[in-house]
Amino acid sequence: MKEVFLNTDFASDRGLAFGHGVFETMRFKNFDIPLKNKHFKRLKKGASLLNINLIDHGLEQYLADIMEKLKAKQISSGVLKLIITAGSSDSGYACPPNLEPNFFFKVRSCLLYTSPSPRDQRGSRIAACGFKKKWGGG
Numbered sequence: 001m002k003e004v005f006l007n008t009d010f011a012s013d014r015g016l017a018f019g020h021g022v023f024e025t026m027r028f029k030n031f032d033i034p035l036k037n038k039h040f041k042r043l044k045k046g047a048s049l050l051n052i053n054l055i056d057h058g059l060e061q062y063l064a065d066i067m068e069k070l071k072a073k074q075i076s077s078g079v080l081k082l083i084i085t086a087g088s089s090d091s092g093y094a095c096p097p098n099l100e101p102n103f104f105f106k107v108r109s110c111l112l113y114t115s116p117s118p119r120d121q122r123g124s125r126i127a128a129c130g131f132k133k134k135w136g137g138g
Contacts, residue, residue, distance in 0.1 A: 014085055014088065014089060021050070021083060021084055024081070026039050027080075028067075029077045052086045053098070066082075080107050081107075
């Protein structure tokens with residue numbers, strides 16, 4: 001399924017022009033996102049750090065609307081990528097206040113393993129590696 005919700009002009013979207021946005025890639029199973037609260041927490045934290053106002057923009061409702069579209073297309077399990085950009089503006093690098101964020105999503109249906117895993121409850125952890133490789137001549 002390829003579907004994009006657009007409330008923006010691509011040429012003026014700050015996420016596309018300057019990388020001013022956040023994204024989360026979420027597994028869903030049986031029309032449910034098992035770690036939804038953790039994903040939302042990361043989205044909100046990242047948006048806050050980038051001064052993207054998500055407070056009144058119905059993130060929960062937007063996700064519910066996506067799930068309804070998936071139900072209509074009978075896609076019960078897969079991967080959902082949600083992208084939220086700072087919004088659209090023609091002001092170059094300067095970011096005007098009170099922009100309306102833009103929401104995009106992409107869905108990939110796929111078969112998921114059905115056996116329960118402890119990771120289903122706690123998620124995955126990542127860390128930055130302290131090892132640096134010297135390039136060229138060494």
